[in-house]
Amino acid sequence: MKQMLDRLDTSSWEQYKHSLGEAMEFANDMGISEDEITQLAQTFGSYLANNISPDIPENKALKELWEVATPEEQATLTSLMIKLAKNS
Template identity: 50%
Template sequence: MVFDFDLKQINTNWDNWKRYLGQAVEFAEELGMSRERINNLAAQAGSVLAENVPPANPEQKTLKELWEVADKDEQQVIARLMTKLASKSIS
């Protein structure tokens, strides 16, 4: 799979962002990663994004606020839900 995208456009449009994340999940699965590993990586990425990247749209702002009030277990749930949502976005 080849990623051909304009990061600025992907980051500012929620549907494009979900589609891009879905492609990343699909790519990871094609590489043989387990869903559990993908979810763990998503949780790590969520932490990095919440700490370092300003939200580009209202949906990302809401997600960041939820992430910041969640404990570690709840963040894992958010990460699992985001990978599930993202996978559904490319179907």
């Protein structure tokens, strides 16, 4: 988890989405399935929401949404972030 955090560039929203996309490409190259990536991303989202202080307004909004979301809504947020990352 620490290695993934070290690779995330959260200096701006665009850089954040781009670095998430790179992490997903890396996972795909390692043969990790889309379902596994989604499960890992949801676990990662929970970790970030509980342990990392948001450094940009968009991350603060994501953290607040994550904290009030049901598990199903968190899965939706995860799917949306994956879509954003793929399109960056």
